[in-house]
Amino acid sequence: PLAQVGVIGLAVMGSNLARNFASHGHTVAVYNRTVAKTEAFDTEFGSTGTFIAAPTLEEFVAALERPRKVIIMVQAGKGTDAVIEQLRPLLEEGDIVVDGGNAHYEDTRRREAALRGVGLHFVGAGISGGEEGALHGPSIMPGGSRESYAALGPLLEDISAKVDGEPCCAYMGTDGAGHFVKMVHNGIEYADMQFIAEAYDLLSAAGLTAAEIAEVFREWNAGDLDSYLIEITAEVLDQVDAATGRPLVELIQDAAEQKGTGRWTVQIALELGVPVNTIAESVFARSTSGHAGLREAGRGALTGPDRTITVADRAAFVDNVRAALWSAKVVAYAQGLDQISTAARTYDWDVDLSEVARIWRGGCIIRARLLHRIRDEFAGAQLPTLLAAPSVAAELAESQDAWRGVVGVATTAGVPVPGFSAALAYYDTVRAERLPAALVQGLRDFFGAHTYQRTDRAGTFHTLWSGDRSEVDLIDA
Numbered sequence: 001p002l003a004q005v006g007v008i009g010l011a012v013m014g015s016n017l018a019r020n021f022a023s024h025g026h027t028v029a030v031y032n033r034t035v036a037k038t039e040a041f042d043t044e045f046g047s048t049g050t051f052i053a054a055p056t057l058e059e060f061v062a063a064l065e066r067p068r069k070v071i072i073m074v075q076a077g078k079g080t081d082a083v084i085e086q087l088r089p090l091l092e093e094g095d096i097v098v099d100g101g102n103a104h105y106e107d108t109r110r111r112e113a114a115l116r117g118v119g120l121h122f123v124g125a126g127i128s129g130g131e132e133g134a135l136h137g138p139s140i141m142p143g144g145s146r147e148s149y150a151a152l153g154p155l156l157e158d159i160s161a162k163v164d165g166e167p168c169c170a171y172m173g174t175d176g177a178g179h180f181v182k183m184v185h186n187g188i189e190y191a192d193m194q195f196i197a198e199a200y201d202l203l204s205a206a207g208l209t210a211a212e213i214a215e216v217f218r219e220w221n222a223g224d225l226d227s228y229l230i231e232i233t234a235e236v237l238d239q240v241d242a243a244t245g246r247p248l249v250e251l252i253q254d255a256a257e258q259k260g261t262g263r264w265t266v267q268i269a270l271e272l273g274v275p276v277n278t279i280a281e282s283v284f285a286r287s288t289s290g291h292a293g294l295r296e297a298g299r300g301a302l303t304g305p306d307r308t309i310t311v312a313d314r315a316a317f318v319d320n321v322r323a324a325l326w327s328a329k330v331v332a333y334a335q336g337l338d339q340i341s342t343a344a345r346t347y348d349w350d351v352d353l354s355e356v357a358r359i360w361r362g363g364c365i366i367r368a369r370l371l372h373r374i375r376d377e378f379a380g381a382q383l384p385t386l387l388a389a390p391s392v393a394a395e396l397a398e399s400q401d402a403w404r405g406v407v408g409v410a411t412t413a414g415v416p417v418p419g420f421s422a423a424l425a426y427y428d429t430v431r432a433e434r435l436p437a438a439l440v441q442g443l444r445d446f447f448g449a450h451t452y453q454r455t456d457r458a459g460t461f462h463t464l465w466s467g468d469r470s471e472v473d474l475i476d477a
C-alpha cells in the first residue's frame with residue numbers, strides 16, 4: 001500500500017510529526033539524508049504504526065499516493081532549498097510540498113512562486129507546540145493555494161490539537177500567509193514571556209520567594225490568565241536545584257537567547273509601519289540581558305533605587321500585578337493581530353483573524369483562555385483593533401488603575417518593566433485626542449522644510465522659518 005503522507009527530516013520535530021500521522025492510522029513514508037537516522041527511526045518506532053522507511057529520495061517519492069504530500073521538516077534556510085531542488089525532478093504536476101519549519105515568509109513566497117511555475121503546490125505551514133505538540137497535536141497554520149488545502153487540510157486537521165472538538169488548523173491564505181501568522185505567533189510568545197518575567201521580577205522585589213510566586217501563578221492560571229505559559233511558569237519556579245537546594249530559576253544565567261522569529265516580527269513590523277512596541281521591547285529585553293559588557297559597565301557606573309518594593313497589602317499588590325499582566329497581554333495580542341491584518345492587505349491574503357485566534361486556542365505555545373474571547377470578538381465583526389472590542393475596552397478601563405500603579409511603583413523602585421510600560425504607552429497613545437506628533441512635524445518643517453498639514457484647512461504648508469516666518473501653502477504656490 002502507498003503512503004498518504006511523507007516526512008523528510010527525522011530530527012525530533014519531523015520524527016514526532018511522522019509518529020503523530022501514524023498514530024492517526026495513516027501510512028507514513030519517512031526519509032532522512034543520513035540513512036542511519038532513517039534506520040534508527042525504523043528500529044525505534046517502526047512497530048508503533050505503518051511506516052515506509054525509504055533509504056533514498058526516489059524510493060520515498062515512489063512510496064507516496066498521488067497527489068503526493070511531502071512534509072519537509074529540516075532546519076529552516078539553505079537546507080530547505082536543497083531538499084526542494086532534489087525533490088522537484090521526482091515530483092509530478094499537482095503534488096504538494098509542505099515546509100513545516102519556521103521559515104521566513106519571504107522565502108516561502110519565493111519558493112511558492114517557483115514551484116507554482118512548474119505545476120507543484122508549495123505550502124508554508126507554521127507548526128507550533130514544540131516537540132510534545134508535534135507528537136500529540138500541534139496548532140498548524142498552513143498557507144498556499146486553496147486547492148492544495150482541499151487535499152492536504154483534512155490530513156493536517158486530523159493530527160492537530162482539538163479544542164471543543166474543533167481542529168487547531170485552518171487555511172490561512174495564499175503563499176506566505178501561514179508562515180507569517182506563525183512568525184507573529186512567536187512575536188506574541190516573546191511578549192507573553194517578557195510580561196511573565198516582569199511579573200516575577202516585581203513579586204520578587206516585593207519579597208515573595210520563588211515558591212510563593214509559583215503559587216501565585218497557579219492561582220492566576222485558574223482565572224482569566226489561564227494559559228500554557230502561565231501554567232509552566234509555576235512549574236519552572238517550583239523547580240529546586242538538587243545540588244544546592246535553591247530554586248533553579250535563581251541559578252540559571254540571566255541572559256535570554258533567541259533564534260530569530262521575534263526579531264523578524266519586529267523587522268517586518270517596521271517595514272509595514274505597524275506599531276508592535278510590546279514585541280519590540282521583548283526582543284530588546286532579551287538582547288540587553290545578553291550584553292555582558294554593557295551590563296557590567298552599567299552595574300559599575302549607574303546608581304538608583306535598590307529594587308525593593310515595600311507593600312502594605314501583599315494580596316492587593318499581587319492582584320495589581322495580575323491586572324498589569326492581563327492588560328499588557330491584551331495589548332500584545334492586539335498589536336500582533338494588527339500586524340497580521342496589515343500584512344494581509346499588503347500581500348492580498350484572505351486572513352480571517354477569528355480563525356487565527358481559533359486555531360491558537362490549543363496546541364501552540366501561546367494557547368490561552370483569552371483566545372476564546374478574541375475568536376468571538378472577531379467573528380463576524382470588522383474590528384480596527386482588538387482594543388476596540390466593547391468587552392475588551394471595558395475590562396481595560398477597569399484594570400488600568402492597577403496597571404498604571406504597577407508601572408509607577410516599578411519605576412520608583414528601579415525595577416525595569418519595559419513590556420508593561422510599552423503596552424501602557426501604546427494604550428495611552430492610541431486613545432489620545434491629540435499627540436505631540438504636531439511638534440515633531442513643526443521641527444521637521446523648521447530644519448528640513450518637510451512641510452505639515454493643518455487641522456483647520458486643507459493644503460500642504462511650510463513656514464519660512466529662516467525668512468520672515470510667514471506661512472506658504474505649497475499646493476497654492
Ligand code: 6PG
Binds near residue numbers: 102127258260261262
Ligand atoms: C513554537 C515555538 C517554537 C520555538 C521558538 C523558540 O511555536 O512551538 O515558538 O517555534 O520554540 O522558535 O524561539 P526562540 O528560540 O527564538 O525563543
